[in-house]
Amino acid sequence: MSTVVVPQTPIASQSDAWRKVVGTCHMVMGLRKDYLDSLRVVQAEIGFEHIRGHGIFHDWMGVLRRYDVAGHAGTRYVWTYLDQIVDAYLEVGIKPFLELGFMPEALASGPETVFWWKGNITPPADYAEWNALVAATLRHLIARYGRDEVLSWPVEVWNEPSLPEFWKDASKAEYFRLYEETAKTVKDVDAGFQVGGPATSPQADDWYVPFAEHTDATDTPVDFFSFHAYATGPAQHVPFGVYQTMHGAGSLLEQFARPRTILGGHRLASVPHHVTEFNTSYRPDNPVHDTAYNAAYLAPTLVGGGDLVDSFSYWTFSDMFEEQGVPAAIFHGGFGLLTHRQIKKPTYHLYAFMARLGTQVLARGDDHLVTRHDDGRITVLAWQPVGGTDDPTEPDTHTLRLSIPLTRPDGTTPATAYVHRRRVNNHDGNAFTAWQQLGRPASPTTRQLDRLYEAAEPTVTHHATDVAPGIGRIDLPLTLAHHEITLIEIDPVTDETPTWIDDTRILGRF
Incomplete structure (x- = not known):
């Protein structure tokens, strides 16, 4: 890749x-x-x-x-x-x-x-x-x-x-x-x-x-x-x-x-x-x-x-x-x-x-759009390319890898970035699939509607990642499921953790 x-x-x-x-x-x-x-x-x-x-x-x-x-x-x-x-x-x-x-x-x-x-x-x-x-x-x-x-x-x-x-x-x-x-x-x-x-x-x-x-x-x-x-x-x-x-x-x-x-x-x-x-x-x-x-x-x-x-x-x-x-x-x-x-x-x-995209386009391809906001945030829209009736069937997954620059508006480079991802595909964020699984109720009950509202929301994942020192970039590998669209929002992190914080002690196991 x-x-x-x-x-x-x-x-x-x-x-x-x-x-x-x-x-x-x-x-x-x-x-x-x-x-x-x-x-x-x-x-x-x-x-x-x-x-x-x-x-x-x-x-x-x-x-x-x-x-x-x-x-x-x-x-x-x-x-x-x-x-x-x-x-x-x-x-x-x-x-x-x-x-x-x-x-x-x-x-x-x-x-x-x-x-x-x-x-x-x-x-x-x-x-x-x-x-x-x-x-x-x-x-x-x-x-x-x-x-x-x-x-x-x-x-x-x-x-x-x-x-x-x-x-x-x-x-x-x-x-x-x-x-x-x-x-x-x-x-x-x-x-x-x-x-x-x-x-x-x-x-x-x-x-x-x-x-x-x-x-x-x-x-x-x-x-x-x-x-x-x-x-x-x-x-x-x-x-x-x-x-x-x-x-x-x-x-x-x-x-x-x-x-x-x-x-x-x-x-x-x-x-x-x-x-x-x-x-x-x-x-x-x-x-x-x-x-x-x-x-x-x-x-x-x-x-x-x-x-x-x-x-x-x-x-x-x-x-x-x-x-x-x-x-x-x-x-x-x-x-x-x-x-x-x-x-x-x-x-x-x-x-x-x-x-949710920014106004500055940094890159655009047949499966991605990378934008930046005025405050330095990066937003990526990615999707699985799909074809028409006469084209080959799309594979179960689609992969891409992006090397993304990340700086603050003042030009400084953060040590870490927060990566927040929303996913919609044939299963995630897909009330239509949930409706099929519920037996296709023509007029859903209140309980069924609640299930559909919940199923309709994108799946969210998040993690922190290091920003490469000196070059100010993060590596973003992406695997998309069948027919997926995904939104990734990347924020420069300013660490405000007090010096006395020790999360390993939360359960008293020290």
């Missing part, structure tokens, strides 16, 4: 693109206690900046209301639910990433819908009324939350119009009109808004250049370019779930890079690029999401994604998600970092580990 010699001088600054945005199910879920409890957990330990979800104009939000009573007829905009949800977001320190859709039934040009909760996917019957709805919503938000605050919320037009499931007939011409009308309306409200699209599904390569050309021809503003990335093949359905093949682990980063390559020298290659949805599977019922494999698979994406795009939004923070109906079991392959009732999945811990 060769040793990676970590340099003393930083090679880069750690990007925070991985936590700029996180996804959620349709916005009305923000009225539920379990959803808000989950959001508080995520924000306390990870701290995402924005949250993006569907359905701001879905009828369950009640924003657009028609009335015809006692000789009075017209349209009223109702902000009751929207205000409650945005208030809750801001209270826990997260801002909306506004996705404008789906179509309110009263404005829809047809009956076509998607999802269990029936989001209408048709263009507006009257674009003037759609534009009025968009303008009224943005003006209300500015009036309630203040211009400076609301202008920090990106505005995205629709979701995956490249698929007929989400936009009637997947019509480019109709979406380009929707984008043009909407983007110009947004800018009419305030030119300071950042508006973008086309929010396409993965591999929608044939949309990028036509979208760019249309916005050029119509002088339509595009402040950012958005798209989605997933890494699985077609769904193989079983009752209440699916299985899918997996592309290789580099697939997501390749997808992140593709739009800039296709756009070439066009101006949209230079604007911010936001991946407003990504995950391994695009299905909310694929058990891969619940596994340690999912975390190990995504580790290089979180570490390297900021080199390619300005943000990439994990889909989603919680299993409070109902596109395919109410989930049939507490572990059901949901997208979430957390299950219902806030059980942490391995991928949750990947994000929590990322949140």
